[in-house]
Amino acid sequence: MITGQTRGRRKPRHHVTGMVNGMGIRGVIEAHDGERGFILGAAWLRGCPVRVGDTIRVEIVPEGPQRGDLAEDVAAALDAEPEAAAFFDALTQFYRRAYLRWIDATKRSPALRADRIAEMIDLLKAGVKERPKG
Structure with a gap:
């Protein structure tokens, strides 16, 4: 789980990489409408459609040197x-x-x-x- 903490300081954005339903992703966890998360773009969705209500598997890790x-x-x-x-x-x-x-x-x-x-x-x-x- 990414908590937003780095040596006691809150980061506004988290660059992540990983898998969603077995497909590779890179994204930025940041604020969206009062919540924190990342957005899957239209190009990604064409290759691996996800519908509202679907259960999906998400595996992410921080990207790059921490x-x-x-x-x-x-x-x-x-x-x-x-x-x-x-x-x-x-x-x-x-x-x-x-x-x-x-x-x-x-x-x-x-x-x-x-x-x-x-x-x-x-x-x-x-x-x-x-x-x-x-």
């Missing part, structure tokens, strides 16, 4: 900056992984790693999904 999966230095930096952390948590796995790959590319240079973590935090606080190339 806070508990992060290196200690990255997790500590996010914990110290709640605004950046909330934005990071709301990113899709594509953007989260891109930031983490960029940081992990510095394994042989601890000073550069620290600089990149600090830059990531600044970018996240500014609401930048993807670091500028170059």
